[in-house]
Amino acid sequence: MILEDYPQFTIIMRGNTYEEAEAILTSMKGYENKFAVEMTLNTPKALENITRLKNKFGNKIKIGAGTVRSLEDVENCISVGAEFILGPHTFSEQMIELAHEHHLLAIPAAMTPSEIDKMFSYSADIVKVFPAAVVSPRFFKDVQAPLGKLPLMGVGGISAKNAKDYLDNGASYLGLGSGMFNLEDVKDLNIENLKKSFQDFMDM
Structure with a gap:
């Protein structure tokens, strides 16, 4: 996979069952070029679920893994x-x-200019600034003033309410977790309401 093919937004699925993940990906229809999805490795049956999701949606949706912490991972x-x-x-x-x-x-994570610079020196494709809500949207603009334009992803506390602030301040990518959907819609596998969440986010 090349960076140019990576969507601007990533849905983070942490602790979701396969059925919940399937509902989220089904509801993404029409936005497949805007969103990738990751299942975190600390989710039960994460590797099995990634395989199942790849088999069903892999020709349309970019599917990856999160909470990757080691070479074994x-x-x-x-x-x-x-x-x-x-x-x-x-x-x-x-x-x-x-x-x-x-x-x-x-896509490793970092929180300081030194960590960001080190990850790009190791040839990271994107560096995830985490938790983004702690450093604020302005951090993205300020850190790129001396370091130059970088492919940075804001993750942690991002929602439709503040996503534009991060993008306007120089974040190239955003990761979206629990703030993306109504949790009851995910639990209930309510595809119509999940679709509306995607629509509302793109209308931000």
């Missing part, structure tokens, strides 16, 4: 056909190299 993601990996912290150089050897995008 990267190997497991490769084995199930994940297209990208995101972490909650920095990656080792070996993790990024292994991901690239198997054509996965590597």
Whole structure:
């Protein structure tokens, strides 16, 4: 997978059952080029669910793994056909190299200019600024003043209410977790309401 093919927004599925994840991906119809999805590895049956989702939606939706924390995690993601990996912290150089050897995008997390610079020196494709709500939208603009334009992803506390602020301040990508949907809609597998959440987000 190349960076140019990676959508601007990523849906983070943490703790979701396969059925809930399936409902989210089904409701994404029409927005497949705008959103990727990740299932975090600390979700029960995460690797099995990634395989099932890839088999059903992989020809239309970019599907990857989150909460990737070790070289073993990267190997497991490769084995199930994940297209990208995101972490909650920095990656080792070996993790990024292994991901690239198997054509996965590597998206480690960072929270300081030094960590961001280090991850790009290791050839990270995107660096996830996490938790973004703690540093505020302005951080993205300020950190790129000395470092130059960078592919940064804001994750943590992002919703339709504040997404535009992050984009206007220089975030190239956003990760969307629990703030994206009404949790009852996810539990109830309410595809129509989930569709409306996608529509509302794109109308922000």
